[in-house]
Amino acid sequence: MRLLLLAFAGLLGVSLPAAVQAQPGVRISVADFLKAIEQHPDISAHAEGIESIKSEIDIARISPDPSLVFGNVSGDISGLNMPQQLYLGIDYTVETGRKRQHRVQLAQAQVRLAEAEHAVFVNEFKRDALLLFQHCWMLEQQIQEDLKYKHEILSLPVTDSAARLKQQLLLMENQLLLDVAQDDLKESLDELNDVVEHVYGSQPVLPGSWVWSFEKYTSAQASRYERLQVSKASADVVHQEVLLMAANRVPDISFSLGNNFVGRATNPEAPSPRYNAITATLSVPLKFSNWHGAERKREELRKESARQQEMEAVGVVEHQFDETQDDIADLSATFTQLNKLIALQERFVAQLPSSQSLEKLEELTQLHGYRHQRWEIFDNISKRKADLFVLTGALPRDPSVLAGATN
Structure with a gap:
């Protein structure tokens, strides 16, 4: 299969200079294209959201601030000259149940989820860009084959009116296909250049090779499914939320320490001098409700649901x-058979005598149809390879998957 593809690429490479002349610009490799994609503003903008989520970790580490309390504890409005009491103190709540720790762990889990979602976003962005890159390269090769087919028809001597009419029909049909392919290529190249404009500016770029090889992914390359990281991170967020909710049910302890400023009492029944009194209190909430039992049941159901979703995601992705x-x-096997069929058809056409011009035109048409079928299979393989890339993220991590790197 590998040798057959190399031969196929070699045949296409013969016509490549014509494509360069038809579409002036700099040809870039898949690796260079990926580097440009990784610097795309949309990816950078999406990554900025992670930094804002990371700031939540620092916020989660903040403990409750103390409160300054000041007020009139006891003010005499009876006119009996009883003492006035002013209070100045500090209230502080001590968190229990490791609330601060669980807040931090939840914030860290949310960061991991954001990073996993960002990895999937980047892979999907690259997938679309790489498919566009491959589509442009494929259209160039198709156009070259259509031009070759046109040349084969024109170079064939026709000996009768039926063959001449058939020749004109085939040329007109081929020209229609050429026009469609060239319009598609122009639009696709414009879109491709828009994607890398932030790196190459107004300099036109052209794809230098195909993107995905036809080698099968190994189990080592598939050991880490990118999409599963999102499911795992989501389940972890739910787990940390449940732990924090449980911690929040543990009552906090409040301390209060202050000074009572007691004024002078001048009433004849109980006169007293002015003095200060230290006040210290400890507040411990008491629970008498069974509401928290219902909350625990609800949280356990959330955890179980998250675990179930994670397990289902594993099965779906696998x-x-x-x-x-x-x-x-299956597609690669069909691709191989089509290459063999094309080679046999080319030999058959070459052996037909020029005097059988009508029959030779029919066989050339059949040959061209096989070539178009091959490109359809090639395109389908590319899309399925792109699906694997999104599932595993193997393309940027393993350069050997890139055609032209080690192929």
Whole structure:
């Protein structure tokens, strides 16, 4: 399979200079394209959201601030000259149940979730960009094959009116396909250049090769499913939320320490001098409600639901991975057979005598149809490879997956 693809790439490489002349610009490799994509403003903007979430960790570490309490504790309004009492003190709440620790752990879990979601966002962004890159490269090759087909039709000597009419019909049909492909290529290249404009500016870029090789992903490459990281992080957030809720049910202890400023009493029954009195209090809430029992049951249900969703996500992703691998294997087998069929058809066309111009035109049409089928299979393989990339994130982590790197 590998040798067949290299031969296929070599045949396409023969016509590549014509494409360069038709579309002036600098050809960039897949690796260079990926570097440009990683610097895209949309990715940078999405990453900034993680930094704002990280700030929640510092906020979670903050303990309750003390309160300054000042007031008139006892004010005589009876006119009996009883003592006036003013209070100045500090109230402070001591958190119990490791509330601060659980707040920090929840904030850290939320950061991990944001990072996992960002990784999926980046992979999906790269997937779309790489598919566009590959689509542009494929259209160039298709156009070159259509031009080659046109040349083959024109170079064939026609000996009768039926063959001449058939030749004109095929040329017109091919020109329609060429026009569609060239318009598609122009629009796709404009879109491709918009994607890398932040790096290359107004300098036009062109794809230098295909993106995905036809080698099968190994189990080592698939050992970490990017999409599962989101499910795991989401379950961890729920777990930390439940722990924090349980901690919040533990009553806090409040301390109060202050000074009572007692004024002078001049009433004849109980005169007293002016003095200060230290006041210290401890407040411990008492629980008499069974409401918290219902809360615990609800939280356990949330944890169980999160665990169930995580397990289901594992099964779904593994099924998607296996299904995609099978699709790639089937499509690759079809691709191989089409290459063999094209090679045989080319030999058959070459052996037909020029005098059989009508028959040769029919066989050329059949050959061109096989070539178009090959590109359809090639495109489908690319899309399924892109699906694997989003599932595993293997493309940026393993350069050997890139065509042209070690292939």
